[in-house]
Structure formats: structure tokens, C-alpha cells
Amino acid sequence: MPWTDGPLPTRWLGQPLWHLDTVDSTNQWLRTAMGSGRAGHGAVVVADRQTAGRGRRGRVWESPPAGNIYTSVLLCPPPERLSGLLSLLAGVAVVQAVRDVTQLDAQLKWPNDAVLHGRKFAGVLVEAGVSPAPWAIVGMGINVNGAPSAHYPQATSLAHEWEGGMVDAKTLFHALLVALEATYEEWLREGDSLVVERWSRMNVTVGHVVEVHQPGQLPWVGRALRLDADGSLWVARDNQPVKIVAGDVSVRLPGGGYASGNCW
Numbered sequence: 001m002p003w004t005d006g007p008l009p010t011r012w013l014g015q016p017l018w019h020l021d022t023v024d025s026t027n028q029w030l031r032t033a034m035g036s037g038r039a040g041h042g043a044v045v046v047a048d049r050q051t052a053g054r055g056r057r058g059r060v061w062e063s064p065p066a067g068n069i070y071t072s073v074l075l076c077p078p079p080e081r082l083s084g085l086l087s088l089l090a091g092v093a094v095v096q097a098v099r100d101v102t103q104l105d106a107q108l109k110w111p112n113d114a115v116l117h118g119r120k121f122a123g124v125l126v127e128a129g130v131s132p133a134p135w136a137i138v139g140m141g142i143n144v145n146g147a148p149s150a151h152y153p154q155a156t157s158l159a160h161e162w163e164g165g166m167v168d169a170k171t172l173f174h175a176l177l178v179a180l181e182a183t184y185e186e187w188l189r190e191g192d193s194l195v196v197e198r199w200s201r202m203n204v205t206v207g208h209v210v211e212v213h214q215p216g217q218l219p220w221v222g223r224a225l226r227l228d229a230d231g232s233l234w235v236a237r238d239n240q241p242v243k244i245v246a247g248d249v250s251v252r253l254p255g256g257g258y259a260s261g262n263c264w
């Protein structure tokens, strides 16, 4: 049944809302819709399946038709507010929605991977620009009911981690829109510290030993110290704090895994 049936529990997010069967990438689709004037602030697209789902750092996001959520949201913040914090804000909304619907103890790994029991079940990819006005397409992929990918041992799905079995993806999608709309409005009202505080309460990275992978450099190990006000991560390398900016950097547990809540 199309997810466009019935009222949305939001005030402005999801107007309009498109529900597609198959698309290359919801981020790409929304960008095209924006370019042709069909999509503006608050527009949302969700698809059952993507044939060319994009992940961060040029990776592929596997997107089979398996009861998962592949969605993109167009946000047009005031010019001075367009920043990397939006991607952390989206991660906060994903985790909040999952906690609200399943009561699972979902957490965040810097910058915005959502994890359960040390395994990633959701990711966020933000693509942004300033022409003709500031815009950000916030793409979110949540492995809800699909089997964890055999190619990624560190991946999982909500159903796999939840003893309650299948998760109602439409209910979770609505909870995600509600959480995103509320967090976005609070951030505009209260400022960047709101995202930093919420993210910090949900994260499993700060305080842990991490391995930092930067392009063109050998990986190095340090202890994650704190989140910066701009969403970067401070990591102690040989007792010197180093600021790590998201983008081409990945932060992992030594050995390659993701941090779980009580590893260290």
C-alpha cells in the first residue's frame, strides 16, 4: 500500500511526499525534482527499492526490496545555518525514532551511523549546495526488516536485533519524520548546542579508542575526546588533540568493528 495514503503526523515535513516503487537513488531523484521546481523545503521521497543507492565516501548502499526505509528529505535552512551539523541532526532523529518505536537502545557512531549492539543498521548521506538558495538533501537508509548483508559483517537490521520480530516500516517512517521535523525546529530555535548535546547523549564513540583512516595516510589510533561545536570529532593522538572533520575520514574500533555501548 502506498505510504502516501492517509494523513501524515507532521505539520510541514512530507509536503509533498512521494512513495516510489523503484528508483536509482532517492537523493538523486529529489535533486532532480528540486532542479525542476517540483520539490521545495519539506519535500520527501521514500522508495521500496534503490538500484543505485549511495553511501558516504562513494560507497554503495545496498537497497533491496526487503521492508527497509530508503528516504530523502529536502531542507532549505537559513543561509547562516547550513552546516555539517545537519547530518548529525539527522542521525539523532533516526536513533530517536527507532527508540520511540521499538524501545531498542539504538546509538550513534560518529558522525552519523546508527548502531545496535555494535552493528550498523542505518546511515545518513547529506548532499548540500547554496544555489539558487541553501539546500540540503538528507538521505537516510534504515535496514528495518531485511536480512543483514552478507558482504558487511558489521551490518544488521532492526528485525534481526529485535525480539519483537518484524518492525512496521511505515510506523517507523512516520516516527522518523516526526523526530526530524521536531529536532530541526528545535535546532533552528535553540542553536547548534542542541544537536551537540543530543548527539553526545546518544553516541558510542566519545571516550573510546578509535582507529582513524584518512586518505593518503596510514591509519592511526587515538582516544575520541569530544564532539566539536561544528560536528567534528576531537581525538587524542599521542596526547595531542587532533580535530577530525567528517567527509573522507572513517573512525573505527581497532580491528575494524563499530563501537558498542560497553566495549571499553
Ligand code: BTN
Pocket: 024, 025, 026, 027, 028, 050, 052, 053, 054, 055, 056, 057, 059, 061, 069, 070, 071, 072, 113, 122, 123, 124, 125, 139, 140, 141, 142
Ligand atoms: C552511509 O554510507 O552510511 C549513508 C547511507 C545513506 C543511504 C541512503 S538510502 C536513501 C538515500 N538515497 C541514497 O542514495 N542514499 C541515501
